[in-house]
Amino acid sequence: MFRIITVYGGMLLEALGRTLLLALLGLFFACIIGLIFGILGVIKNRVCNVIAQIFVDVIRGVPMIVLAFFVYFGMPYFFNTIIGGFNVSLPALHAGTICLALNCGAYMAEIIRAGILSVDPGQMEAARSLGLSYSQAMRKVVLPQAIKTMIPTFINQFIITLKDTSILSVIGFPELVNTAKNVQANTFMSFQTWAIVGIMYLIVITVLSRSAKVVERRLNVGRE
Amino acid sequence: MKKKVLALFMTAAMAVLAVACGNTQSASTGDNAGAADGKVWVIATDTVFKPFEYTDDKGNFVGIDVDILAAVAEDQGFKYELKSLGWDASIAACQAGQADGMIAGASITDERKASGWIFSNGYFDATQSMAVAADSDIKGFEDLAGASVAVKTGTMSATYAEELAKQYNFTVTYFEDSPTVYQAVTGGQVAACFDDTPIMAATIKDSGIAMKLVDGSENEPAEYGFAVFTKDSQELIDKFNAGLANIKANGKYDEILAKYLGD
Amino acid sequence: MAANKDITMINVEHLKKCFGSLEVLKDISTEVYKGEVVVVIGPSGSGKSTFLRCLNKLETVTDGKIVIDEKEITSKKVDINKVRENIGMVFQHFNLFNNMNIIDNLMLAPVMLGKCSKEEALKRAKDMLKKVGLADKEKSYPSQLSGGQKQRVAIARALCMNPDIMLFDEPTSALDPEMVGEVLAVMKELAAEGMTMVIVTHEMGFAREVADRVIFMDGGYIIEEGTPQEVLLNPKEARTIDFLNKVL
Numbered sequence: 001m002f003r004i005i006t007v008y009g010g011m012l013l014e015a016l017g018r019t020l021l022l023a024l025l026g027l028f029f030a031c032i033i034g035l036i037f038g039i040l041g042v043i044k045n046r047v048c049n050v051i052a053q054i055f056v057d058v059i060r061g062v063p064m065i066v067l068a069f070f071v072y073f074g075m076p077y078f079f080n081t082i083i084g085g086f087n088v089s090l091p092a093l094h095a096g097t098i099c100l101a102l103n104c105g106a107y108m109a110e111i112i113r114a115g116i117l118s119v120d121p122g123q124m125e126a127a128r129s130l131g132l133s134y135s136q137a138m139r140k141v142v143l144p145q146a147i148k149t150m151i152p153t154f155i156n157q158f159i160i161t162l163k164d165t166s167i168l169s170v171i172g173f174p175e176l177v178n179t180a181k182n183v184q185a186n187t188f189m190s191f192q193t194w195a196i197v198g199i200m201y202l203i204v205i206t207v208l209s210r211s212a213k214v215v216e217r218r219l220n221v222g223r224e
Numbered sequence: 225m226k227k228k229v230l231a232l233f234m235t236a237a238m239a240v241l242a243v244a245c246g247n248t249q250s251a252s253t254g255d256n257a258g259a260a261d262g263k264v265w266v267i268a269t270d271t272v273f274k275p276f277e278y279t280d281d282k283g284n285f286v287g288i289d290v291d292i293l294a295a296v297a298e299d300q301g302f303k304y305e306l307k308s309l310g311w312d313a314s315i316a317a318c319q320a321g322q323a324d325g326m327i328a329g330a331s332i333t334d335e336r337k338a339s340g341w342i343f344s345n346g347y348f349d350a351t352q353s354m355a356v357a358a359d360s361d362i363k364g365f366e367d368l369a370g371a372s373v374a375v376k377t378g379t380m381s382a383t384y385a386e387e388l389a390k391q392y393n394f395t396v397t398y399f400e401d402s403p404t405v406y407q408a409v410t411g412g413q414v415a416a417c418f419d420d421t422p423i424m425a426a427t428i429k430d431s432g433i434a435m436k437l438v439d440g441s442e443n444e445p446a447e448y449g450f451a452v453f454t455k456d457s458q459e460l461i462d463k464f465n466a467g468l469a470n471i472k473a474n475g476k477y478d479e480i481l482a483k484y485l486g487d
Numbered sequence: 488m489a490a491n492k493d494i495t496m497i498n499v500e501h502l503k504k505c506f507g508s509l510e511v512l513k514d515i516s517t518e519v520y521k522g523e524v525v526v527v528i529g530p531s532g533s534g535k536s537t538f539l540r541c542l543n544k545l546e547t548v549t550d551g552k553i554v555i556d557e558k559e560i561t562s563k564k565v566d567i568n569k570v571r572e573n574i575g576m577v578f579q580h581f582n583l584f585n586n587m588n589i590i591d592n593l594m595l596a597p598v599m600l601g602k603c604s605k606e607e608a609l610k611r612a613k614d615m616l617k618k619v620g621l622a623d624k625e626k627s628y629p630s631q632l633s634g635g636q637k638q639r640v641a642i643a644r645a646l647c648m649n650p651d652i653m654l655f656d657e658p659t660s661a662l663d664p665e666m667v668g669e670v671l672a673v674m675k676e677l678a679a680e681g682m683t684m685v686i687v688t689h690e691m692g693f694a695r696e697v698a699d700r701v702i703f704m705d706g707g708y709i710i711e712e713g714t715p716q717e718v719l720l721n722p723k724e725a726r727t728i729d730f731l732n733k734v735l
Contacts (some may be wrong), residue, residue: 188335
């Protein structure tokens with residue numbers, strides 16, 4: 001165990017850094033995707049509702065490992081070979097970000113949709129009755145209240161996404177699990193390697209969830 | 225009604241489970257059953273590492289490793305159960321004592337020995353080579369500057385590529401199995417891949433994948449060994465070495481290699 | 488009180504509203520003049536709240552025509568948001584914005600819609616809070632107020648847009664009895680200042696005292712309308728008499 005830390009510690013820390021980078025990029029775009037499809041799911045327009053529902057159903061119905069292979073290998077094949085004329089090449093980081101953003105985005109869309117629906121419709125009516133447009137009312141009145149109820153679920157989703165980055169080891173992105181497999185294969189020390197990796201995840205996730213709790217408490221100060 | 229649906233679902237789930245468990249290859253050498261002390265050794269191996277272990281088009285789990293192990297066991301008269309666990313899980317299973325040994329095209333390295341592993345004598349001299357897409361212009365390592373190459377995690381080809389990477393200034397990407405490595409080459413995600421020469425030769429020949437070996441990219445041969453983790457399994461190593469010597473002497477070994485690699 | 492029959496603020500012609508196959512408003516036609524206080528009464532399910540909500544298009548209109556201050560809001564060409572700026576609405580359940588303190592509740596719409604500068608909006612918001620007797624609550628959050636206080640803030644919030652018309656949808660129905668008075672007092676003051684008001688309520692005493700006109704609705708129709716004297720004290724229609732017997 002000690003030998004792994006001295007010889008491979010730096011390599012594993014770098015891999016942890018790439019895991020965090022991938023998770024943050026994925027989450028950032030997931031928030032945007034989630035917001036777009038979450039709102040498409042609640043506005044009074046059948047077409048938008050159906051589009052949002054299809055997106056959520058498709059992404060939730062496909063395991064991320066399949067999605068990862070599809071995005072990394074399938075998309076370039078589709079554009080370059082089937083359609084032809086393109087020269088699409090997706091680095092693993094980009095492909096990984098797309099996968100996480102789509103996957104997490106679909107769950108975020110559902111969280112946001114449910115959050116918006118949980119806000120008393122009277123809030124929207126009151127804002128509209130004052131002359132605010134739908135989007136103004138949504139931005140200033142409904143979303144801030146919805147987000148407050150969503151925070152605990154968000155934190156949960158963030159942690160799941162951070163852990164989901166490990167699935168992207170299959171497309172060769174050198175995140176923590178991918179690197180750990182190398183260390184394991186070089187040293188043939190399975191448990192020691194996975195114990196170290198497990199502890200690394202545990203520390204990061206504990207720190208994240210604790211600080212998220214602090215943020216949540218701050219947001220609640222002065223209200224109710 | 226609900227109960228019926230549930231029952232149906234359970235039946236289906238159990239059927240799937242039964243099939244999945246069928247992945248474990250139970251093989252006891254018929255002639256020698258009941259011989260020796262009757263202990264059944266559990267041997268772990270990879271899922272796909274063609275032509276050393278793979279499932280053929282008839283659904284049989286076959287390969288050089290599989291046949292050598294069978295031949296050695298027959299020669300030495302021990303019983304074993306071969307479990308196709310996958311590369312990572314095989315390592316873990318030996319360490320945990322859930323398997324007594326592993327045969328999975330594992331190269332004999334000093335670093336692995338330093339971690340407490342015991343290897344048999346080498347049963348195969350493996351070389352690693354570089355392959356590129358069939359229509360690629362890459363003629364040698366010099367053409368790889370700035371590019372990315374694919375390897376399978378933890379293999380000798382990974383080590384080979386890592387050594388070359390510094391010299392020729394390219395990056396190494398790690399995948400879990402050979403099919404994904406080749407997919408990355410033919411799909412254009414990487415410029416080239418490194419893998420065991422016989423594996424790639426067999427794959428290109430059998431599957432017609434749009435890939436070619438690059439001449440002069442082969443390295444010095446390294447040996448594959450049968451590996452155990454605990455001293456308790458030293459007996460197994462001794463038997464393997466003895467059996468290996470015998471099948472090499474009686475021509476069985478060459479027969480197996482010829483079967484999978486051709487001439 | 489000061490109804491000016493020369494200026495029509497609200498004109499409703501053959502208004503019809505369906506929810507799916509349910510016809511809630513069948514054929515409503517009426518007019519409201521500038522400065523007039525109209526109280527709408529009727530049994531629950533009579534369509535009176537729906538009628539009120541049609542006046543600022545919180546409900547889409549199935550058929551008919553509504554003209555507010557010379558703008559036909561049932562036409563697709565009219566920007567309803569602009570028209571709503573001129574119509575204040577007070578809800579049964581207050582609907583104060585829970586994510587903001589009181590002063591921000593009052594300032595949101597005027598500032599966001601560019602009605603005035605931030606300073607002017609703040610000044611007007613403070614004036615309106617003083618008018619409803621809650622000057623000391625500007626930093627409080629809605630959850631810290633009593634029902635009566637919330638409703639007075641809701642009225643102040645509507646007044647901050649400086650509307651010409653105020654709609655009240657059962658403003659006292661969700662209040663404890665001891666808080667009804669403070670809200671009605673604010674409404675009386677507004678009426679005295681000449682605000683055009685349409686009020687759906689069960690407060691018959693208030694209707695008698697403040698209304699210029701009372702409309703009795705039942706089953707999606709206007710059954711009877713007239714001065715409080717006529718409708719409340721000398722009703723002609725059987726259904727009006729029946730209803731008044733039950734509530735008085």
